[in-house]
Amino acid sequence: MQLTRPIIYLLAVFMLAMVQPANAALTIEITQGVDGALPIAVVPFDTSRVSGKFPVDLAEIIGSDLNRSGVLKAMARGELPASPHYSKDVQYSRWRNVGQDYLVVGRVLESSAGVYTIEFQLLDVLKQKQLVGRSMSAKKRNLRSRAHQISDFIYEQITGTRGAFNTRIAFVRAQKDAARKYVLQVADTDGFNAQNVLESDEPIMSPSWSPDGKSLAYVSFESSRPEIFIQQLATARRTKVSGFSGLNSAPSWSPDGKFLALVLSKDGSPDIYTMNTATKRLKRLTEHRSIDTEPVWSSDGRSIIFTSDRSGSPQLYEVSAEGGRPKRLTFEGNYNSAANVSPDGRYIAMVHGDRGQYKIAQLDRETGNLTVLTDASLDESPSFSPNGKMLLYASTLGNNGLLFAVSIDGRAKHKLSDQDGDIREPVWGPFESK
């Protein structure tokens, strides 16, 4: 049996590399709410003027987006004291009496068959005035995306921070007893609209978003060894960008989209390189007999943070993108790896191992403080939301990998789960360009 394995490998290299709808959907559960989250009521939108049944519940999508942030808390639908659809119909005292600070009302009009106009207003209950009102066109296929955009408007209006609800995440799903064991997927941040990017019998690892959100770099073992590919999401067109002997691993896109940082072992032990994605020209940044891996770019693109065990155990280091002498960044705990840098550059999230427990922690580069954010024992793959307010990560519970998101203050947490999957390596995509 073992003798025939190479033949199996050859047969196994049969993949479907295209974006297509996936069967299994992620479901969301808020596992840790926040005291003091701002109360907001999102009234079901009026869809009575739409022909047939309107396909989505906009208010429900918006409410659950806002709840996940931990900053806002949407009122349960059964407790709503009234159902106005226009600001002029709102009796503010009724909402003040039930303790709501904010109110969202809206309606859907159908301009032609399947083409809609969604209007909404965000109202400040205490000041009794409108904070923002918008009207947007929508088609059947982008209704959920429009709902997430409304969540973004509301969140930004109230908190002053851009919302990241209308973005996407990528992750790897391992399926038991399935024809293709490994699937790279992208989905909305609430787990809906999961689409397959790549299916393979062999492991798929380390997805990394291009800064424009149009491509993913990843590691695929389809040739029975790790190689790096870049794939355009819309066309499924993909290119192998690194297939040297040894490891081709841990791709990470530079903020300007022109370079990949990656790990190669072609010259000995695993070292950090950068590759110009246009010319494929390589530059070697580290040269050490230790393991150097998991490079990520600083937010200004000037340096690269990576994991190295040159001190004896895995720790984070930083090196100039031009090369030079690496500087050690982490000193607490005997295992710090898999760095991810917040969009403003201030925080570095990591897998932090201490006394046999692996949790997500973040280093504040201004104060030097390391804060542990999670409480399980097998957490990994932290990834910041593009607004820097949440961290997405994977945790092993029982025999399944699940995804969680935790607010960077550690207070709010939610779980994205899926009944028949083992999901891992989540990466939060960039903002859609405005």
Added chain:
Amino acid sequence: MKSFHHIKSWLLVALLAVFISACATTQEEMPAGGDGAPVYDQSQSGSSTGIVDGSSSGADASGLEGADGGVGTAIVDGPPMTVMEILEQTEGTLSNRTIYFEFDSAKLTDESLAILETHGNFVAGNGEVAVRLEGHADERGSREYNIALGDRRAQSVRRVLLFQGASSDQVETVSYGEEQPAVSGHDEDAWSKNRRVELIYTVN
């Protein structure tokens, strides 16, 4: 025991030199116990006795345990084992194709070293054989670090094989990190079985 060895050595020289001599060497060098033994024993029960049995497995070997007389006849009569047949044997050092490691380590135990020397001799003596070394890690920590760790483990196995005379063309390494555990479970028992290098042979 000593004379047993002596007889065996003769047999080796006479016939399947590469394969069986490797076993004998291993047996002499095998330490009793050793610090790596507990980890090792968990997965490959009876591996150390397997070496003794190994030389007595198959048609020719049964003669070894009996009287001296029948031994030569059986071997001379039987055709020499092909490389494929040797690899298909379920006992003996060469059937031992998984090497285990401590957490975050690529260090080989004395016991592993002895097993790998046997493999190295076998590969060196049989140019038609190629071996793929698949390095693995347990699930703890980060996935890419574990890929690098699995690679380091495969490299440390590769070094032994090359030192024994295997050609670099015959030895390929790959790391799967924590992606393909041998055993599911989230405790030291499972982890110890997943920190490994598997030797996968092919015959050209």
